[in-house]
Amino acid sequence: MSLHQRLGAALCAAAAVLACLAAAPARADQLAEIRKKQEIVIGTEAQFAPFEFIQDGKIVGYGPDLMNLILADLPDVKLKQLDLPFQGILPGLAARRFDFVITSVTITKERAAKFAFTVPIADATTALVKRKGDESIKASADIAGKTVGSQAGSAQLKALQEYSARLKADGKAPATIREYVSFDEAYADLAAGRLDAVAQSLANLATLAKTRGDVYEVLNAPIGPKTYFGWVGRQGEDSAALVKFFSDGIAKAAASGKLAELQQKWFGFTMDVPTDHVPEPAI
Amino acid sequence: MNAPTLLERLAGYLPLLAHGAATTLLVSLVAIAAGFVLGAALLGLSRSRARLAAGAAAAYVSFFRGTPLLVQLLMLFYLPSAMGLELPPLAAAMLAMTLNSAAFQCEILRAGLASIPAGQIEAAASFGIARRQVFRHIELPQIARAVWPAVVSEAIDVVKNSAIVSVIAVADLARVGRQLVASTYRPLEVFMAVGVVYLVMTAAIFALGSWLGARMGGGRAGARRIVEQAAGGQP
Numbered sequence: 122m123s124l125h126q127r128l129g130a131a132l133c134a135a136a137a138v139l140a141c142l143a144a145a146p147a148r149a150d151q152l153a154e155i156r157k158k159q160e161i162v163i164g165t166e167a168q169f170a171p172f173e174f175i176q177d178g179k180i181v182g183y184g185p186d187l188m189n190l191i192l193a194d195l196p197d198v199k200l201k202q203l204d205l206p207f208q209g210i211l212p213g214l215a216a217r218r219f220d221f222v223i224t225s226v227t228i229t230k231e232r233a234a235k236f237a238f239t240v241p242i243a244d245a246t247t248a249l250v251k252r253k254g255d256e257s258i259k260a261s262a263d264i265a266g267k268t269v270g271s272q273a274g275s276a277q278l279k280a281l282q283e284y285s286a287r288l289k290a291d292g293k294a295p296a297t298i299r300e301y302v303s304f305d306e307a308y309a310d311l312a313a314g315r316l317d318a319v320a321q322s323l324a325n326l327a328t329l330a331k332t333r334g335d336v337y338e339v340l341n342a343p344i345g346p347k348t349y350f351g352w353v354g355r356q357g358e359d360s361a362a363l364v365k366f367f368s369d370g371i372a373k374a375a376a377s378g379k380l381a382e383l384q385q386k387w388f389g390f391t392m393d394v395p396t397d398h399v400p401e402p403a404i
Numbered sequence: 405m406n407a408p409t410l411l412e413r414l415a416g417y418l419p420l421l422a423h424g425a426a427t428t429l430l431v432s433l434v435a436i437a438a439g440f441v442l443g444a445a446l447l448g449l450s451r452s453r454a455r456l457a458a459g460a461a462a463a464y465v466s467f468f469r470g471t472p473l474l475v476q477l478l479m480l481f482y483l484p485s486a487m488g489l490e491l492p493p494l495a496a497a498m499l500a501m502t503l504n505s506a507a508f509q510c511e512i513l514r515a516g517l518a519s520i521p522a523g524q525i526e527a528a529a530s531f532g533i534a535r536r537q538v539f540r541h542i543e544l545p546q547i548a549r550a551v552w553p554a555v556v557s558e559a560i561d562v563v564k565n566s567a568i569v570s571v572i573a574v575a576d577l578a579r580v581g582r583q584l585v586a587s588t589y590r591p592l593e594v595f596m597a598v599g600v601v602y603l604v605m606t607a608a609i610f611a612l613g614s615w616l617g618a619r620m621g622g623g624r625a626g627a628r629r630i631v632e633q634a635a636g637g638q639p
Binding site: 305 | 419423493573584588
């Protein structure tokens, strides 16, 4: 087993044990508890530029800016933000290590069945990035028979798998898919020539191409259905008010034009995002 | 403006790397020191005549040496919160690393103790030296000399093993490296820099360990003095 598979297996086992342990009796309302304790604990994977990443030792990006805007409505509450690998984000939420997840999590059927999503914060539709100057890939369908990477457990990986299956159904060779612990390793392998493309959300790829346009080139066409990034809380009555608090905050920011302003600041373009409801996940 | 050169970029990484290295050092030093004390206590327990205590110490050592540190870290991170206890990530990391290192240091000390021939202690007893003095002046200096290289090696291992504490949200040197890669998309130079910082830390521990080890000769003279006193003056 590779390291990330072992890591994933260990985390799954830990989460399973905890799911049993956490089947505790009714709990007090989370939002009320947060106001009382004057502290909110947030889980984040600060490895996802431009959504959330580290600059000068601080977690910054589109997500943190939006979060600070919303948390201004809880002026007495102190923020405690933990940074950990994505594979530990949802298990940590389930195990009550944090109150809420503020990291860009693609809304999928599987996750929506277990967790409570806020309304979307951004478009998460998957696209491909290739090595700059690689003439063998001109359109997305040219990855047929080539090696493509993505992050293990991500919705973008799922979109890639479905796209590859469609290629096969069309009588083309499917892509060989490699899974990585984080997208950064996939980008590195793409630069090193071990991969021919990486599947990731268009929003992230825009920043990649802006920062390292000397190495990477984005294929500006979606390879999967329209998907969205949201933030995540736990299901259940005790968490409902907290999830609604963040959903309302996002909707308020969208209505005031602040959301589009933040998108312009961090992505360089704005996205069409429905903030009046949680869209039905397409994958 | 020209694009920053490699050296300028490396200089830009330094403040974050230094911060991560400080966290790595803090976790490691606590684990090495507290692990030593706990390891010595475990050794005492495992040599006690009480069967239950000895059995518990043996079970502890085989658990912490026989399961991956990664699993121990995750258990210490997730279990307390599932039981309603609050253990901050940094404290959980220090605790897991300490509990793990204690098992290894216990075995290092056991080997050191076993290296002293029983004849020495019998001889000391026949000179009429008190058991406490035998330990202080005869056994301890020899054990210290015997185990020192292994303890230094364990300390270096602890620093390197600490590179996985980021799975429980501790921003150590390895995590800082990943954070830098995520914002610069330049993995090669970032991880090279991270490797160099680890090497500097482990080399410093090795140098300090060697320097201290070379100053451990005092025990032999001390033992001779105590034997001479017991024998009644000049040899």
